[in-house]
Amino acid sequence: MSQFLPTPSVVIDTAVMESNIASMAETIRKTGVRLRPHAKTHKMPWIALRQIEAGAVGITVAKVSEAEVMAAHGVPDIFIAYPLVTPDKIARALELASRIRLIVGVDSREGALRLAEAATSAGRTLEVRLEIDTGLRRTGVLYEEALELGRFIGSLSGLQLTGIYTFRGALMNGKATLDLQAAGEEEGRLMAELAQRLRDAGLAIDDVSVGSTPTAAYAATVPGVTEVRPGTYVFQDRMQARLGVCALTDCAGAVRVTVVSRPTADLVVVDGGSKTFATDVQPNTDPLQLRGFGHVIELPDAVLERLSEEHGMLRLGPEAQASTLAVGDVLHIIPNHICSTVNLHNQVYFLRNGKYEAETVLGRGKLE
């Protein structure tokens, strides 16, 4: 590949991405469950549309601003899996709901009241799903309080409660785990049981939405689960490979960097630091124990050990030290976490028919 590309930059092998899209779609199709990928990984409407073409029913996002970008480029069915609580965001969601199928997350009485009041004022009914905390301790009503909150939401005019959802990642008994099958099955079971309890109380719960890239395939096999929302699988990354979800060769994305300095035999500095590689998945933390901030494809025994904003410090193992690696050489590094890494880049380069083509990350940096 002698085509000039600026560095540092994210490059994506489109064939690998397409294979990941097809493979997840096929795995989930076999279970009879619906697939609603989280778009946080790619943040690009054209990829969301590819996922839908491959069989997804729609997509998931976290922010109303992300939903707006996706809708503006033709995505017809979006779930904002996040509690919207401010009047501006709720107004924007209501506007969007007049144009596409939109579902919004809710996890509190106060949040439900705000949504209901705004929807009623606008003379509309908003489709909502109740978020359940199944152990991650972030948003989501406590599992044991879900029935009561579900009943309350069901009593509000302006809201149509059609489902419940959770995000748990790879978690068992409140701790990160590598036993993805057990984790996914437990997650599915917890949610299916809760849905039944809500139905027994007279609530029309159609959707039981669970699952992330590590657990989606397992959670989807649990009777009563109706939808899974994996995100990272579209590109995969080093964290997923370490979890055993995929091989490193299934990672479609890498950061292309240039060696700018080699002060000593064991130290190489590349032109990407913490502005280029996300630092939210840190090295040496349980249970992954990732060595460094990425996997250097050309030099597997090099460790991306330290980052400052514009510098990546590679500590070279014996093999890499013996290499002819020099200033100006190009390396490709699979990042620990591709989703937050893509968010750092205004554009991403896609390899298609032997040539890289730039695509703008239209949904990047959407915080509202």
Place this chain on the structure above:
Amino acid sequence: MSQFLPTPSVVIDTAVMESNIASMAETIRKTGVRLRPHAKTHKMPWIALRQIEAGAVGITVAKVSEAEVMAAHGVPDIFIAYPLVTPDKIARALELASRIRLIVGVDSREGALRLAEAATSAGRTLEVRLEIDTGLRRTGVLYEEALELGRFIGSLSGLQLTGIYTFRGALMNGKATLDLQAAGEEEGRLMAELAQRLRDAGLAIDDVSVGSTPTAAYAATVPGVTEVRPGTYVFQDRMQARLGVCALTDCAGAVRVTVVSRPTADLVVVDGGSKTFATDVQPNTDPLQLRGFGHVIELPDAVLERLSEEHGMLRLGPEAQASTLAVGDVLHIIPNHICSTVNLHNQVYFLRNGKYEAETVLGRGKLE
């Protein structure tokens, strides 16, 4: 302040920023040394121009794309304190050098040859400074090899070697330290001595450029130092406050967030996660031992303990638990590292005369 602002967003108190700009300018002016702030913190040309108005000789950046943005908006004197080694970046630097005063970093033979060849081909002379590693182990020629490399660069046509520079941060004997005076003085002394050795070898070293926000004031007092390059001081942040450089009240910037969930008495979730708060300065690491990812101004005993991409999990202490904090409330959090946090935001809101005004972060996400 009842003005509507979207959240999450970075807000800057302009009066505090102006005070920080004036204070550093005055501190450095008294030493007789030149001030060349690093623009990485704000990434906004209008602030660079404010720093120059207040007495700075020019600015520092890390990337040629950053220099282009700054030059396009009127900054006349820029130091790219980074080794430029690829033909595209060198060509862009040469073009820029025809329009403004531009200085470029160099730290290797190979890098020097590439710069010299391109400059000679273009019939130009490029002003360069030699980067020295004074212990941080990132870019920079090893201290003991600097004389030899300096001589080599001095022998090349197309390059004019006018100075040396280093970046060390708060470091002593290769380890992070809180003794900023000793660290800054040692940094200055090492560089002043080296400059003299290079001059003794016949090289015309005018500029001895050192210092960061924690060490600039101390390094500037060392005879032989001619320039300091602090960056963070313009806004300050929690890391600098913890280092003792400033008080928390000197921090001009905070992240404004909204409470989206309060599932239990001790847990609050806000609408900013790792896409909103930089994670490159981690909690509980030496020597700072910062508790969490930021300081919650309204609730000092709350700890921003965990982040996922769009969620910030605040663990509340007894005081915060007793508060009436509820869904929809707004909080302001001083981030651990303001520079990399600003890089996550397309715009930043400046408080001026009691009103917030949005400014685009024109130099954000410039990686090339």
